[in-house]
Amino acid sequence: DQQVKQNSPSLSVQEGRISILNCDYTNSMFDYFLWYKKYPAEGPTFLISISSIKDKNEDGRFTVFLNKSAKHLSLHIVPSQPGDSAVYFCAGPGAGSYQLTFGKGTKLSVIP
Amino acid sequence: DAGVIQSPRHEVTEMGQEVTLRCKPISGHNSLFWYRQTMMRGLELLIYFNNNVPIDDSGMPEDRFSAKMPNASFSTLKIQPSEPRDSAVYFCASKHSGSGSQPQHFGDGTRLSIL
Numbered sequence: 001d002q003q004v005k006q007n008s009p010s011l012s013v014q015e016g017r018i019s020i021l022n023c024d025y026t027n028s029m030f031d032y033f034l035w036y037k038k039y040p041a042e043g044p045t046f047l048i049s050i051s052s053i054k055d056k057n058e059d060g061r062f063t064v065f066l067n068k069s070a071k072h073l074s075l076h077i078v079p080s081q082p083g084d085s086a087v088y089f090c091a092g093p094g095a096g097s098y099q100l101t102f103g104k105g106t107k108l109s110v111i112p
Numbered sequence: 113d114a115g116v117i118q119s120p121r122h123e124v125t126e127m128g129q130e131v132t133l134r135c136k137p138i139s140g141h142n143s144l145f146w147y148r149q150t151m152m153r154g155l156e157l158l159i160y161f162n163n164n165v166p167i168d169d170s171g172m173p174e175d176r177f178s179a180k181m182p183n184a185s186f187s188t189l190k191i192q193p194s195e196p197r198d199s200a201v202y203f204c205a206s207k208h209s210g211s212g213s214q215p216q217h218f219g220d221g222t223r224l225s226i227l
Binding site: 032042045046051089096098099100103 | 116143154155157160162167168203205209211212213215216217218219220221
């Protein structure tokens with residue numbers, strides 16, 4: 001059973017528009033979340049994180065929103081660029097303090 | 113700065129053969145992780161080392177899989193004998209130990225195909 005779920009396997013967005021990637025989690029005790037971006041034939045790279053004491057964290061064009069009551073987080077990319085086309089993974093704590101539990105990813109395609 | 117370095121990038125071999133994947137973590141990182149990525153199961157943690165010591169190997173699928181970390185700058189993941197269902201992308205990641213919220217840094221992976 002997945003503790004971190006990304007229910008949309010893919011998303012297409014026009015260049016310049018907003019991309020919204022969603023992630024749901026089951027454990028209300030989760031206290032941090034991370035987003036990773038992955039290009040083909042490369043490893044995942046860390047993008048942005050959020051602590052559960054916040055409901056928003058922003059880094060340039062990337063903003064992550066956390067809704068603890070809904071156990072939902074989202075990554076907003078504004079404006080979207082073709083170079084943002086990649087697979088995006090959200091991750092939360094795992095069973096051990098050192099672990100991360102990853103969602104299965106959402107493939108974002110930004111159309112020029 | 114050099115990132116996590118994995119070798120080989122691709123490996124194609126016949127079933128029954130021994131396969132050894134290699135990883136050099138980022139200098140100064142004392143936590144190392146091996147992951148396997150498949151379409152069905154996504155990214156799964158296989159084993160976690162801290163200060164070169166295996167802490168959690170509960171994700172290692174079978175006795176055919178083994179991992180070592182003889183020193184702070186090198187780790188191996190070995191499959192012997194290999195089977196077609198082992199075909200996947202294997203990632204190594206490293207980080208400073210401490211809070212789980214610190215991001216892990218991934219290598220570019222080894223794409224393994226067992227025929």
